[in-house]
Amino acid sequence: MYRDETHNVVRLSEVTKVFRMGTNKVEALKGVDLTIKTGEYLSIMGPSGSGKSTLFNMIGALDKPTSGRVFIDEVDVAQLDAYELAWLRCRKIGYIFQTFNLIQVMTAIENVTLPMVFAGMNRDEYTEKGMDLLKIVGLAERYHHKPSELSGGQQQRVAIARSLANDPAIVLADEPTGNLDLTTGEEIIFLLKQLSKERGVTIISATHDVKMLNVSDRVVWIRDGRIDRIEDRDKLKISIGEVA
Amino acid sequence: MKTSVERQVVLPWNQVVRISFNSIKARFFRSLITTLTLTLAVAFVAFTWSSYDMLNAIWPHADKSLQDLIASSGYELTEKGFGSSPKDIWLAILSVLVCVVGIINAQLMAVTERFREIGTIKCLGALDSFVVRIFLLEAVYQGLLGGVSGSVLGVLVATLSLLWKFGFAVVYSWPFQQMLSTIGWASGLAVFLSLIGVIYPALVAAKMQPAVALRAEE
């Protein structure tokens, strides 16, 4: 397949999502077109209920759109079978959640290495790589702790290490700082930015957090299930002024 | 970086055994509650059935006064022996029913409360079959533990209670073979019901879109 500098790592074409509950129906996404380039740090901003998490699930192949298409690395996600989807989630995408979603019964190192176990790596390989990743997020000496023995910020660091386990092309984050205090949130944002710079990972983050804007290459504002506007970094200063 | 998508590998059984064993060990107390439910349900079945077996074994060797004592204790003897009067059959069916409902309910709850975890591991690359295999294995461990402990407990309590009522005659004609077979089939029943109870919610959970599973309450 043809590839160039401005490769589209994610492309959404007229994606809609309708939730039906009995006779009620909620149009969470009303036709979203979005192209995301390799290595970008993209933030998805919008008020509560605007459809950020729904969009996150679409980009991450965690749910099926009602209509429209989602391409990851120019592969139509709808065409993949269960094995290919699992491979995609395991190798191509790393996920970070607002609620951390670590496996409570597993230690930090076990959480970080789980995606590598699923990828079929052997024990020595994944243990070494897991420790390296914990070092990167500054938690190497806590490797044997369970999530319940770690602070929120530390848990999110473990989750970030886990998201990087199989060197994904994309890290998807849904309000990664939503459950953290101001300074801890800043540390997490800084860590994500650093990873995107050093590893060239594409970072896509749904957020409420205005601090996120400073590090973003582009910001997608969504409102009521539609993309309201997309701003590049140079234009951002103005709108931050508006928000602040 | 490759543009094509490959197929996820299926984890070998030894990996699944290791992960499921660690998982059940780590949530020891929570799984103990499930297992205890199995234990109690199976104990009730084993108690009911082994009581009849023992009475049938004592009866031919019992003298008149012991036979009178047994008859006056509320046990009904028919030509087929103890445990075959309509009342006793109902009691036996009831005991199995309690066992079925108890175990299935316990497993249903245990899976439902782990929807979030299932959603998470699917995000990390778990295949649906992995999720199902984990739950099946955990159900087998719990079924075995609950089944053996419950049936032994049931037989033990039945023996002690008859010993208390009718004295050492119970010991002399204790039907070893039948007791062993009761423990055997009651344990088997526990494993079977444990699997039955877990399979439906596990299949549902495994098939869920990760986004849906992740929305579940912890």
Ligand SMILES: Nc1ncnc2c1ncn2[C@@H]1O[C@H](COP(=O)(O)OP(=O)(O)OP(=O)(O)O)[C@@H](O)[C@H]1O
């Ligand atoms: N599984 C679902 N079933 C029904 N409705 C849903 C479901 N998921 C989302 N919705 C609805 O879709 C809309 C968008 O929800 P979404 O979670 O994407 O918003 P959000 O932008 O992430 O909000 P927040 O900032 O509060 O997380 C909301 O109206 C929500 O109620």
Ligand SMILES: [Mg+2]
């Ligand atoms: Mg949300």
